[in-house]
Amino acid sequence: MKSTYSFEEGDGGNRKLLGGKGAGLCEMTRLELPVPPGFTITTDVCTDYYRSGRTLPDGLMAEIKSQISKMEEKTGKQWGSKDNPLLVSVRSGAAISMPGMMDTILNLGLNDETVEGLAGKSGNLRFAWDSYRRFVQLFGKVVFGIDDSLFDNVLKAKKKEIGAENDSDLDADSLVDITRKFQTICQERRGSGFPSDPTEQLELAIRAVFDSWMGERAVVYRTKNKITRDVASGTGVNVVAMVFGNMGDDCATGVVFTRNPGDGSRQIYGEYLQNAQGEDVVAGVRTGKQVHLMREEMPDSYRELASTCEKLENHFREPQDIEFTIEQGRFYLLQTRSAKMNAAGMIKTSIDMVSEGMIDKDRALARLQAEQLEQLLHDTLDPDKSSGHKRLAEGIAASPGAASGMAVFDVKRATESGRSGNSVILVREETKPEDVPAFFESAGILTSRGGKTSHAAVVARGMGKPCIVGCAGLKIDYASSRCITADGSTIKEGDVITIDGSSGKVYAGSIPTIRPQITSDFKRILEWADEAKRLGVRANADTPESAALARQYGAEGIGLCRTERMFNGSDRIGLFVRMIMAQDSEERKGLLEELGRLQEDDFVKIFEAMKGYKVTIRLLDPPLHEFLPNPEEQAARVRSLEDRPSDGSPAASERELAEARTVLARARELVEVNPMMGHRGVRVGITYPDIYRMQIRAVFEALATLHKRNVEVYPQIMIPQVSSIDELDHIKRIFDEVREEMEEKHEKNLRVNFGTMIEVVRAALTADELARTAEFFSYGTNDLTQGTFSFSREDVEEKFIPEYMAKGLLERNPFQSIDRTGVGRLIRLCMGLGLKRRAELEVGICGEHGGDPNSIVFCHGEGLDYVSASPHRIPIAIVAAAQAAIMDKSKDGER
């Protein structure tokens, strides 16, 4: 088995074997673009490395030696030579891009001898030692795991000693001294000398890259981004001949997008730095110049860059994200990959590329990340309510959307505070890959340094979090946990600020936000998706308002209307509790009638909002004790009433106390050990049939009302928590009685479908029986997942699911993305049984998975009729449904 491929040999289409970066380098080489020579170690080697307990396969180093020889030939330089040394960079690259998550080492091959060669060849002693210094620092950090601050302290001390302000003010002698000190640090850590043999350096570097694949950062990133073993099983390693952007002013390095990733407009977009190495741009250490300035400063290179961009786009039919270096006027490409953009950018480029004839509509849809589209439905600042708020600062608008929260200056504190439910704005000078966990927990990110391609900007955009970078007006003092704005105001940790990632502005206090309208581009995409998809998309909506919003976003009906939410209004909960507490059936009946009228009114409004569509109404689901105070709280209330000093109205307080005691007794009576698996759903309907009767009657009454107004609507009644046909039939009899009563009363046929949730495992297992009575099924995959795993979501999701994912025991959180192996097998079984019994059975899903793109692909594949998702997930669901259909088509094509 071949372990390495030179860039000429590698198949640029095989990202799985070569990793994204390696495949890109091979493909560019094949296109005869100016790529430095080099080779890729395959991802299979990484997999082997882990399988064999972190050992490199036999023969690998020999193969690498021969690859190095080829590089020597092509570059004319020699490995380890003190005259004209071949130096390399060692870069990770998995099948799925994980920017910044794994490690890179530059200038590898330098030692006390080769540094002389580099100095001689470049004629620049300072450059050579600066490179050596950087190499030792990076190698120490990556290979020996040494904390960067140890190196930084040496650097700072030296600058202070010689009165230098910037790194660039350090002379060659200082750099020699620093390099020696760096090597001593490494030696102390390692227990032996800093490795001087380039091949030993390379082997250690390769191991370090492989190790970084299972580093905490990378594991967290894959987990959060749902990158599973089947799509990326390890990282490749790319060994590339070094080219230098920091050899003088005819040198530069830059990162550009072939189109603007913020809005998708067609312009080369990005930053470059003269006389710098690439990491300076990426890390945001120095703020880069806008790339269009290059046209003046380095016109030849700019022309070469522009034509390269066009060539790459035409080849990949996808905007690219490119890294280049100019060494003494010579242009080199170091990387190309599909550009990550925000949702607006993706949509614009999809539409543009179709207009340009570059791609067709299917490809335009397929390239979108459905999940990302939620960004477009993100909040913006309410302009009417921003006026009173003081503007504290302004930076570069790096990721759109607005957010308010407490300013927190520490990564760990931000993570913890966010996790415990606070809205947090992470405020830092710059961010690093190890800070990513805090991004997930923050509402927004604000940095004082860096540009649009800095780490903070790229990561925040990927996540759809509001982000402002390069906000130079802020002086952050970590020690005192505060920062001073340009005009001298102070932001202390915990002060609430608002950032607008679309304008780059930072405000004091919390500014209300508004939901955005759907743009015409987005509408166009949704129209295309609508044509392409097979699955229906309905909404989970419980109020007339959310029903209207769902329609606006393209929902074709309501797949889940949770009737219990209607009882939670402040005007109703009291009524409902009184019904639970009713002493006799007479009293209960009266209260139920009152509740029925309210519910009927809700139904009328929801039906109107959904006219022409199906509306699935789920009868009461939660256990009754959810509506009562918990026994501990109520006991405390009783105690406080008992202790209350007489206030002149003893009668009133006596009554109050008696009532409180009755509620306490009832709450205690209803308490359950495992409420998830207790007296809920249809079980409550069976014990208290009057509740379901009231709800069913309200649906029919509402339907009759709309009939009178000539509004077409198709209500469906759905029974929750069903585990057997006997339960379903029991309720069906009540349903039939009410229907007859209503049809008689209104002298009209009233058509309401009758169906069941499939959320109890046994329901899925006995679907053939249920389909005798049920006209439709709707998978309640939240509960089905709980039952299948015996996972109580409340108990496990925060507790051991993260632990399981960190330990590799779960690839995905099964509550976010459907578990195909277990729950999926159950659903497949259920589909077969149900459809065999009733061919016209309508089947949908209304668990949260209904809005998850990966789960939607599953639903498409299993032949469901529709998915139902919360309103703000509807556009995502529509696009994901289209992508599923397109995938299917292309598979058919392949056959």
Add this chain to the structure above:
Amino acid sequence: MKSTYSFEEGDGGNRKLLGGKGAGLCEMTRLELPVPPGFTITTDVCTDYYRSGRTLPDGLMAEIKSQISKMEEKTGKQWGSKDNPLLVSVRSGAAISMPGMMDTILNLGLNDETVEGLAGKSGNLRFAWDSYRRFVQLFGKVVFGIDDSLFDNVLKAKKKEIGAENDSDLDADSLVDITRKFQTICQERRGSGFPSDPTEQLELAIRAVFDSWMGERAVVYRTKNKITRDVASGTGVNVVAMVFGNMGDDCATGVVFTRNPGDGSRQIYGEYLQNAQGEDVVAGVRTGKQVHLMREEMPDSYRELASTCEKLENHFREPQDIEFTIEQGRFYLLQTRSAKMNAAGMIKTSIDMVSEGMIDKDRALARLQAEQLEQLLHDTLDPDKSSGHKRLAEGIAASPGAASGMAVFDVKRATESGRSGNSVILVREETKPEDVPAFFESAGILTSRGGKTSHAAVVARGMGKPCIVGCAGLKIDYASSRCITADGSTIKEGDVITIDGSSGKVYAGSIPTIRPQITSDFKRILEWADEAKRLGVRANADTPESAALARQYGAEGIGLCRTERMFNGSDRIGLFVRMIMAQDSEERKGLLEELGRLQEDDFVKIFEAMKGYKVTIRLLDPPLHEFLPNPEEQAARVRSLEDRPSDGSPAASERELAEARTVLARARELVEVNPMMGHRGVRVGITYPDIYRMQIRAVFEALATLHKRNVEVYPQIMIPQVSSIDELDHIKRIFDEVREEMEEKHEKNLRVNFGTMIEVVRAALTADELARTAEFFSYGTNDLTQGTFSFSREDVEEKFIPEYMAKGLLERNPFQSIDRTGVGRLIRLCMGLGLKRRAELEVGICGEHGGDPNSIVFCHGEGLDYVSASPHRIPIAIVAAAQAAIMDKSKDGER
């Protein structure tokens, strides 16, 4: 479709269509035994009756008319005739015998005219009116649902009026008067006159019998006895020409068994009464005479009875329970059915009938009710400890076994007290079918009247509850809730007494009991069963003692050893809690080592008790919070420590308080919303790997110890609560590490199998994956049932499962008998997946279902290798396993 069959027409083998009683009557008629003419209305008519909303099918009454005509021909009597009237009894009879659970009406056809005919024909006016009076009373009770006490009051008043002591002292005139008053009671209830038309009477009676099928008594009986719709879907109705045992001293009625149901010995056993109707014997109103006395009193009839008994036994190859009536010297058979016996009787008759050559071993095994065998393992009084206890009374030993409990004289109070966990002895003059619910809740039953075939005796024997009847020395006063014994002692309600159903003796106070030894008959049966069965039978045993007991009962290994129970000893729980509370891993390690040594010692003893067999050890299963006090209790403890007045040792109490607070904090941290689906089983093993490591090590150490002693044993380690292969593999790695460590230490190969519980739905669904690593599966059907139904056993079993069963929404409690439709389908799926992956996979069951005969049949059918049950269920499991194999064989024979 034919709705009725005369006894000549009916197929005596078709119990399903004709009901047990009807089939018996037809079969006896075919055997030319003296059965009065009559016919059976099929059980299908009953099913129709309910399907059509309680209406009788068209044409039924016409068919009945023609059957009545045939009866007129055979008897020479006329329907509704005032000269020689044909009277009938109307009796229920389902496919499965439900003694006393449904209604019977005698003397139907009587009215003011036919009563004259009966008087004339019998020459006995008093007899005629007594029959009429009885008919009106029974009809009023059964058809119109009138409370018996209304009639009783009239009867009592009349007796007082004329100074009569017994019913038999009432003269004809009094009976006329009583009959009229009874009719008035009926008229008031019905709102119109008492029906005089015999055909109308018959129709009403048939409806009443059908209605009684869904009466509460019958429903409860079916539920408790697990009689499901597939085996008995309705009752038949038998209309039989009346014969009278109460027309004079040449008349009699009796109930006998062809063998003694108490011990199985070969003798006609039972009671008869001269000049009485059958119900007098059954209800225990009058205490019958032992049947052997008949040999002297009515020698001809006795001979006829004896030869009939032999004929029936030879025909049915099963001891029979017979009802007969002698009318003016003529012998009639009114019923035959298989005799219900206690377990000892069944075993003895099985062995005897094989010796007699009447049946083969398979049939001898198949006829046993496996469930019933537990009786034989029931307690008897410890003779050494009975001496000091006063004997209060002595009655007829009606159902063996001994029990102590509070005497309760009221059926309802007994039910409630028993349900709330008290040991109760129900003490009554006699019992009625409506009292059966109290039987279930009582430890034993004691009546002052009735014989061995009285209601109390029959029902108690069926349930295996100790019972004494006919304890004439007791005078019960319901009003004051006490009774006086023959020697003048008083038993007040709530006094503790002990009854010995094997000797008939009643003692004051609570006498310790001892477990019985297995008799040689029982041993023989178990040997036969052992030969016949295919399934292995193992024990759920957690201590050396229960392991030894299980071996004695025939267990072939341990299927489930719950290691957590070993931590619950008073000397260990403290250690375990300290381990949970340990501040650091060092402290935890020390405590685990200590626990490990204790556990190792337990394993050594259990392995020794099971030498030569497999012992399956399940690692820690419950969540850790189960070992801590619950937060509320602990909070109370903290409060009380806080409030404790200083007692001179402030330091000690400070430390105590601090400790209590720490425990409270930990208990709060560990608390879960749904502990059933939370952090337990393998999930605890993953979070605290040192616990599992300790347990695995203890197993290997114990094995090594036994190797040194040359004791063969085959330990297996089983992981609970597994939901995925990743979890199982994670623990397998720990297992392998420990094995290597132990094999090195002991310089020996140590073989321990590694397997998994299948108790999480997802485990069953992904059995193919699990079987990659698991060498065996064991179904934990308790949890699997919970997960499949989303039933939390603690919450639903007492709350709505009874409601569901009463409403017909559940046929069986799925925690007692496996749910074949749902859980069964899952198990079938799992078997297929698991065995496909690993053909030699060993599969068993260790949930409570492993001791349930019905579930054992299922396990046999699904191809499991073994069942595992608690020690006292082992004999039941062995017999049930044999029966399953025999059933299989006979099915093969049929094919």
